[in-house]
Amino acid sequence: MRPGRKLSAAALVALLALSSACASEDGGVTDTGTLRWAMWSGSSAETETWKRIGALAADSGTALELQTTSFNDYWTKTAAQASTGQTACLIGVQSLRVPLISSLLRPLDADLARAGIDAADFDPSIWKSLRVGGDQLAVPYDYGPQVVLYNATRFRELGVPLPKPGWTVADFEAAAKALTRDGRWGFAANPVIDGVIPWSLSLQGVNPIGEGGKVDLTQPGFVATMRWYVDLIGKQRVAPPVQATSDMTPGISGLISGSVAMTVDGPWQLVNVMDQADFEVGVAPLPAGKAGSRSQVAGSGFGISRTCKDPEAALRALAAITGPRAAKMMAENGRAYPARTAQQDAWFSPELTAARPGLQAAISAAVPARSAASYSTLDQLFRQYGVPVMNGQEDVSGFLESVQQQVN
Amino acid sequence: MSMTTIRVPKPRGDGRAALGFLAPSTAGFLLFTLIPLAGSVIISMFAWPVLGNREFVGLENFTDLVTSPIFGRVVLNTVVFVVLYVPANLVVSLGLAVWISTRIRWRGLYRLLFFLPAVTPLISVALVWRLLFQPGGLLDETFRGLFGVAAPNVLGDTRWAMAALIVMSVWQGFGYNMLVFSAGLNAIPDSIKEAAHIDGAGPLRRFWSVTLPMLSPSMFFAMIMTLITAFQVFVQPYVLTAGGPGAATETLVLHLYRRGFEQFDLGVAAAIGWILFMIIMTVTAVQFVGQKRWVHYDG
């Protein structure tokens, strides 16, 4: 009987020890005084870059502990951590998704000058896109317009002229057609809202997301764009039928695997593509439609959480990880096209010099991307319910109406 | 099941020793099963966001769910999955178990290989199948090679996606039941088989009137467990189709995950959990009532 009692006592002690071992709300600071820093990352290489950037903050006197998840999970995980009082001190944020977590972020306007951060050093469009309700919530590190990324090797193989600044939608359609053969396709048309908006801007001059973040998917211009986009698969047959997938960037996956020759995404993808693909990658602005060659600029930055226990240290760290040295480092690693204008040239490493005209043309023709509080929902609904529409099983206008109802 | 084996406890006894032996298990059981179970009833009656204030809403979470068209579709999807998956699983696992138990060499090896997917992480399995089903994947290329046309776009077509999910799930899931049936077959005394043989019964007849009844307890057990796990299907649609195309493969648990942990509406998620539990309990109860007709426990 004695051993029995001993066991039960031991079990109780163990349970109590476990439950008391928890420090529930730490204000984003670890026991050793290190500030926690939350960021998304897609690979070890990317994480390594962030760690090196984090070391810059350590040089300035604030040690950072980096936590990463994939971009896809980052937004839900950040909310989950906030609910347990575990929000990190420094938080990565993408311009299109600022409204999602704006309640977690501390307005920075009063502190920027003290930290030596000057808005004039940054590209104005990305600087502005990190403002919500008149407050600057984050300092940008990178930005870029949506561009056409293409498999230049495939173009050459089939003798198709390479896209260059000034090309038109007719050129695009002809190229896509010529590139579609032997079970491979010209273009990847996926139900991803980020990828449709630039087409809508170029073809019709309409943005489905209005000035104040109001979503209007049923306006005639956007409906017409969607019809054209869907027809790339069903009528023109230059893009493969799409599938239901949890892949966040099916277009990039298709490009890397060689199954499609062109896709629309941001320059931040270029390095991943070059790293993973066995062909030469090219960059071109969106082809010009009725409304010209237009694109939208999105980017990312870092903010400080409202719950951070040591905002002064966080501010110093923020200045370091968004500072000129950090920007240069990110650019040289190819992780980001810097938001700091003075460091942008560092991005065009020898392999990327070919991308320069395409990217610069795209930047000059781009407008800041508009965000909406419901952007995440819109994105998810588009991906999930857009699949049968893209494949011609469901009607475009019915789809847009039903999504419209759910996002406003 | 075997409540009859519990003896009436006598007041005199080993109370203190029992306390010691039970403490670790029961403490954990209380903290991690009973308290959360009670908690989930309470949570399901709240609007419980992950950030911000929670608010008592009574049965609103349930009524909202029941009246929403998406949720109706989700329940229907789950039921369709269960209705097709469970019989397919049982037929395949029983068929293979019986086949292997005939005079086949290296039985252990066959069983082991057929069992492999059951112990492979589901996510790995779902990934391979996604690769197979993708345009330009093995299925598509085989179609092109054999018939000169592309295979149906399985994961992009609302008519095919559920079928793909079921095929993959059966491939992955029948291994356990196959082993359960193998064990059941091994337990049939040779004397009975021989008796039937001497009576001149043919193989089919022997299967129907000897093997099947003798296996019925295993079948009952396998059916209950398979039903329960089938209602809980999550990883397959999460990885293979993300619930799409449209809502074609959105199942109850996937919906629970989305509502609770992507949209952070924990009250609604708890309510979905309870609805799932009630469905499972009802179906299981019906099975237990119905078993008397076909399950033979006498040997």
Added chain:
Amino acid sequence: MTAERSHRSWRIVSQVLLTIVLVMFLVPFAWMIATALKPPDEVFGSASPIGSEVRWSNFAEAWNYLPFAKFLLNTFTVAVIGTVIVCLTSLLAAYAFARLRFRGRGALFLVYLATLMLPQEVTVVPMFILMQQLGWVDSYTALVLPWAFTAFGTFLLRQFMLSVPRELEEAARIDGAGRVRILFQVILPVARPAVAVLAVFTFITYWNSFLWPLIIVNDQNLATVPLGLNLFLSQQGNQWHLLMAASAISMVPTVLLVILLQRHLVRGIALSGLGGR
């Protein structure tokens, strides 16, 4: 004579047919390995299992792309600790239910039984909130403990212990052995097959668990193997050759376990009534 011969040829036909079924059945695994060895741009668009080169380096690349060794270590830690706790607590509780007399035994056991079929999803939300309250979000503790006290293990081992003859114990008692010693020195050796089955299936369940880690782990450093595969999947650009290599790696431990224990598998299942999971 002819009957016997036809019987024999029938057996050969049956064996050949079964082998064909098996080979078709194994195609997804074969394709997994084949893809894992292909160059990235040859993953799609060909039904040929062999690419232009056989790239063993894909495995090394997959291993390094994400901290896969870390994921394996995490999963291993969680699965081993979980399995030990499940076996130990189940063993103790099962002994109490099978052998000790105390007030409320029937009622308590009934409560255990009633939750036997409780799906994890019913308690997943309160469990998440409980973890928040305890501050266990993002910890090994949260990965292990919540699912380490299931009624199942207790039920399984109790059923087995009931079939162990009491005489074995009586002899030890006369020698003056205490309860704990009896359990570990007399009952455990006899019950080893049942405990082994419980251990194997608990290990596999922990190893393959996906929903709970997905919910409770925010920090990549704590990710388990299935979660790591999901990370792999959701990051920029699907690299199917690496995904397949990683998938192949992920199944090694459980497959090894099953191969090692294959002799006991059918017997263990027969004796435990485990299945359908």
